[in-house]
Amino acid sequence: MNQTQTKPWSPDSVTREVLAELRGELGACMQCGTCTASCPNGFAMDVTPRQMWRMVQFGMLDTILESKTFWMCSSCYMCTLRCPRGLKLTRAMGALKRLARERGTWKIRKNSAFYDAFMDNVEKYGRVQETSLMPGYFLKSRDPFLPLHYLPLGVRMMKAGKLHAPSSAQKGRLKELFAKVREMEDQS
Template sequence: MNGAVRETWSPASEADQLVLKELRETVGACMQCGTCTASCPNWHAMDITPRAMWRMIQFGMLDKILESKTFWMCSACYMCTLRCPRGLKLTSAMAALKRLAGIADGPHARRNLAFYRAFMDDVEVHGRVQETSMMQRYFLKARDPMLPLSYLPLGVRMLGKGKVHMPGKGRGDVLRPLFAKAREMEGLS
């Protein structure tokens, strides 16, 4: 690859530029050892491996990264961060990519962000995922009237096997302070 790499996506505000700069600095020292990918419990569900994604960030290929589902699959288990021989804060880099995807507002990002927020909101309210309420949240956040229809066959199969349960009493009172602190640390509150 030659020295001039064209970045096709650029954040609009100064705050967004700062997030991008911080992201590049975070993964800039990556030596491509692959320990992050080998440590990730979700690597098999990702369309780009974490190792490849760090290289893509270094080369400014954010448009391709933001179209992927890789960073949305991160469960923030911190295994990549704990095992990185360079001590890079890779879990923080994944969180920064989620924030950038929310800013980019492309069709892939919008749907993935809606699912991520619905999932996290449901965990905050119920203390765990309750599929029925989580999917209702997802459909409302996605703002796509045809989306529920695409899940209809799966819903019918799950209902037939007794896998769909109506939401019960939430345990949000226990987790609400934890989520509030996480939002504060991420600068979202």
């Protein structure tokens, strides 16, 4: 089976269990839209967070996983902090990311490439370093034409003085934190 082919996906018991848990957690969502209004990345999402929670409530897993919304979540916790019902919305976005990885289609791998590169970059440097983030993203995306798409943006950023060489001041400071999170995830 080559990389562009995917095996047929059917919801297994783990997927159904996670979806049922999400539906239970988000069942109290009253569709007020506070999460969407609070989201700093909402402008880039194809489905608003409020719409995403309604799709979870209705069990629309295929539609949810075709969306790029949960990949755009930066885990800033603004939605969770402002939710009048106290729902753990950032945690729900994380669960959707894990479900998407479990499904493992080409589109999901493509959508997760930036997220993976971003998290690797933060772990390595302690903050985002654009000059190393983008090459990492291009490698993870496995799309040889993707850098050409970003070339005009890179030129504009260089002209504006927004690209800087990676700093070693914070390098490695978050490695222990990331290792602890991985350890905790393995235990759960």
